[in-house]
C-alpha cells in the first residue's frame with residue numbers, strides 16, 4: 001500500500017477584516033491508498049477546512065500537500081481545476097445538486113469536461129446510477145427525490161469520472177437514520193468493491209464506525225483515536 | 228448543446244421575473260424605436276432640403292415680406308439660374324386639425340423642385356386654371372382630393388373665403404420628399420389681395436433660387452444680400468438646408484430631449500436586466516461553487532451567465548422590434564396628417580435598437596460574471612442567501 005494523501009506541516013488561516021483567523025497549524029497527516037478515513041471533532045475545529053485542502057478547492061497558507069502524486073499546493077487555479085476533475089469526487093452535506101437538471105443530467109455534468117462521446121457518457125451515467133440504486137429515477141428532478149436519493153445522486157456525480165479519492169463532508173448530516181445507513185453502506189461498498197480512498201467528515205459516531213480509521217480534530221490539532 | 232439547455236432552464240427558473248424583465252426590455256425597445264423614429268424623421272426633413280437651392284428671406288424674420296421686385300434683381304446675379312417667389316398662405320381647411328402646408332408659388336416652382344413629380348397633363352391644366360392648385364399625393368389620398376375638386380380655405384393671414392380647384396396631383400420622388408403640400412399660383416393670390424386690400428399686394432415671403440454651381444453658394448448668397456443692403460427690406464440668403472434647420476430649431480430643444488430620452492430609456496432597462504441577473508447569480512452562488520469544484524472554468528461560467536442575459540435581452544428586443552412596426556404605423560394613423568411629412572422606421576433605428584439590446588445583454592452580465600468568478604469556492608459554499 002502506498003500513501004495517497006500526504007499533508008505535511010500544513011497551516012491554514014483565514015482573514016476577516018484584516019484579522020488572521022488561524023484554523024490549522026502545522027498539521028501532518030498521511031492517508032494510505034484504499035483507506036476509509038473518518039474525521040470527527042467539534043464544530044469549528046477545522047474539519048471542512050482540512051477536507052477542502054485535501055480536495056484542492058482551497059490552498060494551504062503554509063506547508064506541502066501531495067495528493068494522488070501531485071504537489072497540489074504548487075498548482076495554479078486552472079491546473080488545480082483540471083486536477084480536481086481527474087482525481088477527486090465530492091459529496092456535500094446538502095447534496096448541492098443543480099435543481100434545474102435531472103438526476104441523469106446532474107451525474108453527466110463532470111463528464112461534459114471529458115472527451116467522452118454522448119453515448120459513452122450515457123453508458124457511464126447509467127452504470128453509475130445503477131450502482132447507487134437509482135437506475136429507475138434518472139429523469140427525476142432533485143425536488144422529486146427524497147434526501148437520501150438526492151445524496152445518492154450526488155455520490156454518483158462524485159464517482160462517475162472514476163476518481164481515486166472521494167471526499168465527503170458530513171454526507172449523512174441532513175438525513176434520517178435509515179437513509180444515512182444506506183448512504184454509509186454505499187460508501188463502504190465504494191471503498192471495498194471499487195477501491196476508492198475515502199475521507200469523510202462526520203459528527204455521527206455510527207457513521208465513524210463504518211470507517212477503517214478514525215481521527216479526531218480539535219482546535220486544529222489531530223488527535224489519533226484508533227478503532 | 229448542453230450549455231444552451233442549461234441557459235434556457237436557468238432563464239425559466241423564475242418565470243414571472245424573467246417574463247417581466249423581457250416585457251420591460253420589449254417596452255423599452257418600442258419606446259426607443261418610436262423616439263428615434265421621430266428624431267430621424269425630423270433630421271431627414273432637414274436632409275431632404277435641396278443642396279443646390281438657396282433661400283432668400285427678410286433679414287430679421289421670414290414672417291416679414293420682401294418686395295416682388297427683388298425677383299428680377301436676383302435673377303441678374305451671375306450664377307443664378309432661376310428664381311421662384313413663395314408666400315406662406317396658412318388658412319384653415321374645414322377644421323384647424325387639418326394641417327398641411329399651403330403655399331403660393333411662381334409657376335416655375337416645379338422646375339426648381341424636380342423631386343415633386345407632376346405629369347405634363349396636370350401641369351398644363353394647372354397653367355390654364357387661374358385658381359388651380361397642385362396637391363401632394365399624401366394629402367390627396369388622405370382627403371380624397373381628385374382633379375376637378377374644389378378646395379375651400381378659410382384665410383387667416385389673408386382673410387376671406389378662398390376657393391381653389393384641384394388641377395393636378397404631384398408624386399413625391401422618394402420617401403424623404405414631402406408629399407403633403409398644396410401649391411397654387413402666386414398671381415392668383417396677389418391679384419385677389421390687390422383687389423381686396425390694396426397696399427398688401429406685391430409681397431413675397433421667400434425666394435427660392437436655383438444656382439448653376441453649388442460650390443458658389445456662399446459668394447452668390449453674399450452678392451444677393453449685398454444688393455439689398457441698406458434698403459428697407461434687407462435680406463438673408465442661405466442654403467435651403469440651413470433655412471430648414473432654422474425653421475425647425477424652435478422645436479429643436481424637444482428633439483434634443485427626445486434624443487436624450489431615447490438613450491436614457493436604454494440605460495434604465497439595462498439596470499433592470501442587470502438587477503435580474505444579479506439576483507439570479509446571487510441565488511446560484513452555491514451552484515457556481517459546485518461547477519467550479521467539478522472543474523468547470525471561468526469561460527464556462529461566463530458563458531452560462533452571459534448566455535442567460537443575452538437570451539433575455541434578445542427575446543425582449545425581438546418582441547419589441549417586431550411590435551415596433553405595427554405601433555409606428557398605428558402612431559402614424561393617429562397623428563394629424565402633415566404634421567410630419569413622412570413617417571417610417573429608418574434602418575438605422577433598427578440597427579440601434581438591436582445593438583442596444585445586445586449591449587444591454589452584455590453589460591447586465593458584467594457584474595454577476597465578475598462576482599461569480601471572484602468568489603472563492605469555499606466562500607461560495609459558505610454563502611447563505
Ligand SMILES: Nc1ncnc2c1ncn2[C@@H]1O[C@H](COP(=O)(O)OP(=O)(O)O)[C@@H](O)[C@H]1O
Nearest residue numbers: 014023042043044045046047048049050605606
Ligand atoms: N472561508 C472562510 N472564511 C473565513 N473563515 C472561515 C472560512 N471557512 C472556515 N472559516 C472559519 O474557520 C474555522 C473552521 O471552520 P470549518 O473548517 O468549517 O470547521 P468545521 O468544519 O470543523 O466545523 C471556523 O472558525 C470558521 O468560522
Ligand SMILES: [Mg+2]
Nearest residue numbers: 047048049169
Ligand atoms: Mg464543516
